[in-house]
Amino acid sequence: MTRNDIDVIVVGGGVVGNCVAGFLAEAGKGVMLIDEGKGGGSTANAGSLHVQMQSRFMQLYPQNVPGMQRQLPLYPKAVRFWQALEKKLGADFEIKKNGGLMVAETEEQLAFLHTKAAQERLLGLEVDILDRADLDRMAPYLGPAVIGAEICFDEGKLNPLQCNAAIHRWLISLGVVLREGEAVKTLKREASGFRVETARGAVFRSGMLVLATAAGTAPLAGQLGIHIPARAEPLHMNITEATAPMIGHLVQHADRMITLKQFATGQIVIGGGWPADIVGDRNHPTVRLDSLIANATLARHIAPQIAPLRIIRTWAGVNTSVDGKGVLGPVSSVEGLHFAIPGDAGYTLGPLSADMVANMVLGRDPGEDMTDYTPMRFA
Structure with missing residues (x-):
């Protein structure tokens, strides 16, 4: 090309731009993909x-809850899409859809889960509330402080390292031109399309531009x-040494920042939104000791x-938050420009x-009414 x-x-x-x-x-x-190569969300x-709906986002951004609710029906569809993509690429993403548990330690937290579950059922999710006896049968690894949980049957987990590698191989097989480790310096609209200059001084032109940034x-x-109020939220994660199969679900908390899941390798990933820092000239997401300790203690x-x-590795990534909904599709005021920013999660x-x-x-039907996700809502 x-x-x-x-x-x-x-x-x-990231996973969005690659796909x-x-x-x-x-x-x-004919597609060119330009990526600065900095660790972010997908990596x-x-x-x-x-x-x-994740209680963490509901607490941090209560103003975004209506947007989360509007986009909620896309999530089970997105899980099915992951399964279809795995089959399409002939890859093993280690997808396990065993359900997700959002646990409660107090009656107040359990009441919150009852209210949340009622809203989610109205929006088409398959959820239920479990008591401690249910959890003893289903998730005996949960400690005695947990008195109940909400289960969402469509939730699960995958191995992002496997996914990212398979998608990258797919791009190569399709002949996508990859400009990796190369940041975009300037963007300009021209009569025939867009002029893109990278930090290395390379200049490229195309009729259409997609920002999946x-x-x-x-x-x-x-x-x-164009004004898009996307903001970075650096987050902390840990992973343990391998152990025997133990945690079969995606585990979250109704009121505290925690996620637990176990890979096919036996390693347990501990996340949930504890803060990290963005530091240095490259604005690199960097771990914080207080988050490591608090995250592991809560787990x-x-x-x-x-x-x-033993925790064998700890790292930081970046979540992107806008207003609880994705920013997806064309900009009417700039012909040929599209955005591709998913919502939370x-x-x-x-x-x-x-x-x-x-x-x-x-120019095809996207399969959904995209009105709520238009970039023009920030105009």
């Missing part, structure tokens, strides 16, 4: 397939006169059997969001 063969430039090489590029290339478009994801969207969109409290396990929504945006780029 030469520079004259580029129909679409996709900026951002947008792949779907467009499958449709016969640091802990592998949760979220479906139910997550928390880095605001400054790039601003160069084209041991919720699942005491993991107490003897963006890795779960990633491939589905990419498919909808790719269809809009191609």
Whole structure:
């Protein structure tokens, strides 16, 4: 492919940008993918397939709850899309849809889960409330402090390292031009499309541009006169040494920041939103000791059997938050410009969001009413 063969430039090489590029290339478009190569959301994801509304986001961003509720029906669809993508690529994503538990330690927390579950049922989710006897049968690894839980049957987990590698191989097989480790410096709208200059001084042009740049969207969109209030939220994660199968569900908490899941390797990933820092010239997400200690202590409290396990690695990633909903689709004021930013729990929504945006780029039906996700709502 030469520079004259580029129909679409996709900026951002996370799971969303990669999938947008792949779907467009499958449709016969000449695609270039430009990615700065900095650790972000997809490369640091802990592998949760979220479906139910996360109490953490509801507490941190109560103003976003209506947006979360509006987008909620996309989450079970997104999990099914992951399963279909795994089959399509002939890969093993280690997807396990064993259900997700959001646990409660107090009657107040349990009452919150009852209210939340009632709302989610109205929006089409398959959820139920479990008492301690149910949990003793289903999840005996939970400690005595847990008195009940909400179960969402569509939730699960996958291995993001496996997923990212398989998707990358797919892009190569499709002939997508990859400019990796190369940040975009300037974007300009021209009569024939877009001019993209990278930090290395390379200049590329295309008729269409897709920004799948997550928390880095605001400054790039601003160069084209578009306001997208995407913000970075650096988060902390841990992983333990391998142990025998123990935790079969995606575990969360009704009131505290914790997620637990166990990979097929036996390692247990501990996440849930404890803060990290963004530091240095490259704005690199960096771990915090207080988050490591608090995250591991809470994990041991919720699942005491993991107490003897050693933490073998800790790292930080970046979640992107906007207003509880994705920013997906074209900008009416800038012909040829599309955004591809999923909502909260963006890795779960990633491939589905990419498919909808790719269809809009191609002039096809995205399969959903995209009115609520339009970038123009911030105009």
